[in-house]
Amino acid sequence: MYSRKQFAALEAMCREQAALARKEMEYSLMKYWLAEAEEWKQLRQSAPKRIAYRSSELARSSKQRVK
Template sequence: MISKNQFAAFEFMCRERAALARKDMEYWLAEAQEWKELSNSTASLLDANSAPATGFTESPYQY
């Protein structure tokens, strides 16, 4: 049988997880907004340089 203390501990744990999830959500929404703003501010540069380089066959980055 689950005691009142265990119920209280589960409630506390759930509230703590919700608070952390809220902080994570706020962080990721702010990141998304920054990328959107960066995209908007560099749109003209991206349009001018959108053609791929001749002979480009693979990414210079290793995964």
């Protein structure tokens, strides 16, 4: 699972892609990237405790497999 910083970076990347599409008058592509950015924003803002828990849970499970 991604961290809050990773969600923010993905959201920013999508917004940059939308701005580029707008500049090139690719409006359908711009709408797509803005929708993607909004999804990343919502994921970043939703249940940050669950995100952190999931990351630590994955780390524990991978350590158990190595043993």
